[in-house]
Amino acid sequence: LMRAYAAKGFGSARTEPSRPRRGSSGASRQTGSRKHRQVTTERAADEHVERAMKELAGAGLDKMHHLTEEQRSAAAIADRIAHPRARPIDPEEKARGRADYARVQGWDGSADVEHLRVESYTEGGLFQPFAEAKPVYEQLVRRVQQLEHRGQLAIAGGSVPEFSSWRFGEARYAQFLADNLCVHAALERALEAAQKHAMIAPLAPARLGLARSAALRADLVTLDAEPEASTQAISHAQCIARLGEAASGADEERDDVSAGRALLAHAFAVYTAHLSSGQAVGAKAATQHRLAQRGALRFFADYPALTDANRDRNNPITRLRSAVDAAGAAAGDARALEEVGAELPNAMKRATLLLAVLAVEEKEPSIAHTIESNK
Secondary structure (H helix, E strand, O other): OHHHHHHHHOOOOOOOOOOOOOOOOHHHHHHHHHHHHHHHHHHHHHHHHHHHHHHHHHOOHHHOOOOOHHHHHHHHHHHHHHOOOOOOOOHHHHHHOOOOEEEEOOOOOOOOHHHOOEEEEEOOOOOOOOOOOOOHHHHHHHHHHHHHHOOOOOOOOOOOOOHHHOEOOHHHHHHHHHHHHHHHHHHHHHHHHOOOOOOOHHHOHHHHOOOOHHHHHHHHHHOOOOOOOOHHHHHHHHHHHHHHHHHOOOOOOOOHHHHHHHHHHHHHHHHHHHHOHHHHHHHHHHHHHOHHHHOOOHHHHOOOOOOOOOOHHHOHHHHHHHHHHHHHHOOOOHHHHHHHHHHHHHHHHHHHHOOHHHOOEOOOOOHHHHHHHHO
8 A cells, every 4th residue: 555655646656668678579578567667666666655754754744735635645654654653563463363442422424533532442352362370350350341342241122221310219129139139149059059169169158258148138128128039030040050059069960160160250240240330329229218327228338247357358349359360260271261251241141130120210209309308
């Protein structure tokens, strides 16, 4: 491309064909002339590219008004070569191939690509392979980000309102708690049953300290609510229970090693969802339904098993990160981690569905709103 544009614009790249020698055949004369033109054109093009690059070093593209559109395109390429702004090409990355994902604001196809406003950017391409030497928690988070930007975590259904506009009644919130109780209780039982699995041992409920079922039961009692778990929550719990049974070795028809790796993916998904987006949901619920004043925020705030004297080690996210990294260290090789990654799309989708019951804009006034209205 550089040579093609240079031959057209950066000075004269025309050459005079050499005259054929006497006695040579017509075919030979034609071939010799073509080769001469090609070599001379390439040489001239390289010279003009170098000249353009030198000129660009002293003057910006905006000062080169005399260039045609094609020449400007070539000049832009030359400028990138003269003043590289990107990182060097990684040979391994190049061999794998890649595609980066950017989300832009309001592009209808008519705007100049260079002037689009980028809202988010994620390096894509083939999934970054898992590596034993790197912290597994960070690798799983990165894999989730790539899955999300590729649309592989999308859930079929109608449009979901922006989180800022979510408004749910107390009945829906109680349903959310009941669904989480169903799933968390199943997860705790499965992790306890699969303790002989090397990758599950660091996630033992008593050792991890993140068990949520007792806090969920207490919140439901405080709210005087007893809803039945939804069908999707029961399905999620059954999936986890099957993995726990297989990972414990009780299911002779399923490989307990692979089941344990899949169970790790579900534990990561459930706890990560609760400790990330779940916290925002808890804050919104607390505001709409005065949960703190009523003593019904145990699901989000109470971790009685975290009694370490070191305050940092009592941070639930820190505990989860450490446990997942320890599980990864026990994996043995990167192939085992790839099995965990293979289960992530299913695990993350199921964990995300636990929030679906609250993704509404209900008319029903909250308790807090009713109190304010009656003042």
